[in-house]
Amino acid sequence: MLSRILTIAQQEIRIGIRNRWILLxxxxxxxxxxALALLGSAPAGTLGVDRLTITVASLASLSVYxxxxxxxxxxxxxxxxxxxxxxxxxxxxxxxxxxxFLIGKAVGHTLVLAIALVVGYGLTAVVLLATGTxxxxxxxxxxxxxxxSVLLGICFLAIGYVLSALTxxxxxxAALAIAAWLFLVVLYDLALLGALVANPSGVFxxxxxxxxxxxxxxxxxxxxxxxxxxxxxxxxxxxxxSETLPFDPALALVSLILFAGIALSASAVLIRRITP
Amino acid sequence: xxxxxLAVQTVTKRFKAHVAVDQVSFDLKPGERVALLGHNGxxxxxxxxxxxxFLRRDGGEISVLGSAPGSNVSRQxxxxxxxxVAFSGALTGEEVVRFYARLKGENSSQSLExxxxxxxxDAAKRRVATYSKGMRQRLGLAQALIxxxxxxxxxxxxxxxxxxxxxxxxxxxxxxxxxxxxxxxxSHALTELEARTDRILILSKGQLVADDALGTLRAQAGxxxxxxxxxxxxxxxxxxxxLGAGKMNGRSxxxxxxxxxxxxxxxxxxxxxxxxxxxxVHAPSLDDVYRHFSxxxxxxx
Numbered sequence: 001m002l003s004r005i006l007t008i009a010q011q012e013i014r015i016g017i018r019n020r021w022i023l024l025x026x027x028x029x030x031x032x033x034x035a036l037a038l039l040g041s042a043p044a045g046t047l048g049v050d051r052l053t054i055t056v057a058s059l060a061s062l063s064v065y066x067x068x069x070x071x072x073x074x075x076x077x078x079x080x081x082x083x084x085x086x087x088x089x090x091x092x093x094x095x096x097x098x099x100x101f102l103i104g105k106a107v108g109h110t111l112v113l114a115i116a117l118v119v120g121y122g123l124t125a126v127v128l129l130a131t132g133t134x135x136x137x138x139x140x141x142x143x144x145x146x147x148x149s150v151l152l153g154i155c156f157l158a159i160g161y162v163l164s165a166l167t168x169x170x171x172x173x174a175a176l177a178i179a180a181w182l183f184l185v186v187l188y189d190l191a192l193l194g195a196l197v198a199n200p201s202g203v204f205x206x207x208x209x210x211x212x213x214x215x216x217x218x219x220x221x222x223x224x225x226x227x228x229x230x231x232x233x234x235x236x237x238x239x240x241x242s243e244t245l246p247f248d249p250a251l252a253l254v255s256l257i258l259f260a261g262i263a264l265s266a267s268a269v270l271i272r273r274i275t276p
Numbered sequence: 277x278x279x280x281x282l283a284v285q286t287v288t289k290r291f292k293a294h295v296a297v298d299q300v301s302f303d304l305k306p307g308e309r310v311a312l313l314g315h316n317g318x319x320x321x322x323x324x325x326x327x328x329x330f331l332r333r334d335g336g337e338i339s340v341l342g343s344a345p346g347s348n349v350s351r352q353x354x355x356x357x358x359x360x361v362a363f364s365g366a367l368t369g370e371e372v373v374r375f376y377a378r379l380k381g382e383n384s385s386q387s388l389e390x391x392x393x394x395x396x397x398d399a400a401k402r403r404v405a406t407y408s409k410g411m412r413q414r415l416g417l418a419q420a421l422i423x424x425x426x427x428x429x430x431x432x433x434x435x436x437x438x439x440x441x442x443x444x445x446x447x448x449x450x451x452x453x454x455x456x457x458x459x460x461x462x463s464h465a466l467t468e469l470e471a472r473t474d475r476i477l478i479l480s481k482g483q484l485v486a487d488d489a490l491g492t493l494r495a496q497a498g499x500x501x502x503x504x505x506x507x508x509x510x511x512x513x514x515x516x517x518x519l520g521a522g523k524m525n526g527r528s529x530x531x532x533x534x535x536x537x538x539x540x541x542x543x544x545x546x547x548x549x550x551x552x553x554x555x556x557v558h559a560p561s562l563d564d565v566y567r568h569f570s571x572x573x574x575x576x577x
Contacts, residue, residue, distance in 0.1 A: 003381075007378040007379055018367065085362040086359070086360055086361040087364070089330070090356060090357070090358055090361060091376075093328050093351060093354065093355070093356040094351065094376060094380050095348045095351040095380065096379050275330050276330055
């Protein structure tokens with residue numbers, strides 16, 4: 001079982017290297033994070049806070065946009081793309097179960113994403129340390145950021161698999177993936193913000209809003225990272241929310257893990273119903 | 277029953293109101309090379325997918341190597357090449373074969389010898405994106421031969437191939453069958469199957485309308501042999517009169533005769549002496565036999 005999962009995973013990584021997906025994702029993450037770290041650090045100069053920590057706070061917001069996008073682009077092809085090319089027929093005519101196939105894909109894509117994150121963000125950490133503007137304690141924040149980014153990536157990989165298993169057309173799956181990104185990453189926040197502004201002290205703000213943040217993996221990710229930084233007064237934005245939350249911010253991490261598990265299970269159920 | 281490689285009994289598949297496969301039964305023995313013929317949408321691919329366990333049947337029984345379709349035992353002994361496969365162009369031929377060998381639990385370096393067998397040894401380290409259509413099809417065939425399968429299902433393995441590549445494919449199929457594997461292949465290219473299959477199944481609108489060796493089917497169909505007699509200039513009319521039949525066509529006369537009449541008619545033609553320049557004899561081809569069986573089935577319906 002394990003060898004078959006690893007075979008699928010290895011193939012995904014190999015394809016990721018060959019078609020330069022890994023390279024592209026790494027370069028994008030590295031360029032954006034270096035830009036944020038080097039250009040956007042001017043205001044932190046006199047605050048006496050570790051530059052690494054400040055950078056992590058900015059990178060958390062970057063991850064919220066980029067990681068789901070990369071994950072969805074990796075995943076939308078996983079099922080219907082293989083159907084369209086006829087390779088799913090061939091692969092599943094081998095003695096491999098559909099769950100093994102899907103887990104293999106997920107492991108491969110997760111590693112692709114992890115490589116891009118470690119190298120892309122790691123480069124920024126190395127640059128900051130080398131220029132003497134970061135301390136080793138900030139590295140813990142960096143590691144947490146990368147770890148939770150991978151988790152966020154798994155959530156969106158699973159969403160991608162679900163969408164890919166729902167349709168037989170690759171184009172439809174691609175459109176659905178972009179729509180999912182737009183909704184969960186951009187529109188969801190805007191809607192919450194709008195509702196909050198409309199009625200800042202109502203039931204929504206105190207009872208619904210915190211849990212609505214928890215339900216969306218992108219928001220849960222941001223909440224957990226900014227709360228864990230303890231730098232809320234410095235980085236502003238959503239982090240201010242974490243102090244008024246009716247629950248422990250660690251719950252956001254649990255929510256991420258649950259979301260990933262449920263979405264992966266859903267895609268495993270869906271792929272069983274497919275005729276390749 | 278136990279020694280059949282593949283046993284299909286009164287299998288039916290419906291897609292809503294449309295009956296794609298209708299009460300089909302046949303039985304394949306080890307070492308047989310069987311061609312499954314049928315027009316587009318006759319139910320060939322549907323049948324393959326049911327044999328592989330990808331589609332549920334609405335009635336009947338299928339037994340692959342004595343097990344249920346889609347079970348691990350049946351999948352271990354079965355190889356399948358779908359109608360049109362597009363391997364990831366980013367991988368090399370060698371990597372594709374290794375990948376499938378691992379999924380099938382076979383020794384991957386041993387499986388690489390298959391690339392040599394299908395004539396891809398030189399291209400093994402090149403990316404699939406650089407392969408021609410024939411090379412990709414041969415790569416798919418190499419994939420299907422990994423681990424000496426007992427049942428090989430090939431869905432239109434020669435579509436889009438040039439004559440030489442096609443010949444290679446049939447040569448390979450012959451070799452697989454000699455090793456005791458059963459080969460079931462579907463095809464449109466009928467004439468090339470003649471000498472290369474032991475048995476023909478004809479599927480028409482989901483129904484199995486013929487199942488026998490080509491020679492037997494030919495006799496059953498009772499199709500006439502067509503003779504084309506090339507005459508001396510201006511002698512066509514005379515020849516037609518002498519033979520008492522036939523369609524005149526400029527310098528030639530065409531006539532049909534039954535199997536048992538063939539020798540008699542030929543000697544009548546040779547008796548005409550130098551009025552005749554040449555004779556073409558057309559035995560009914562697989563195309564004709566196929567058309568006969570699928571047409572008569574449609575008339576019944």
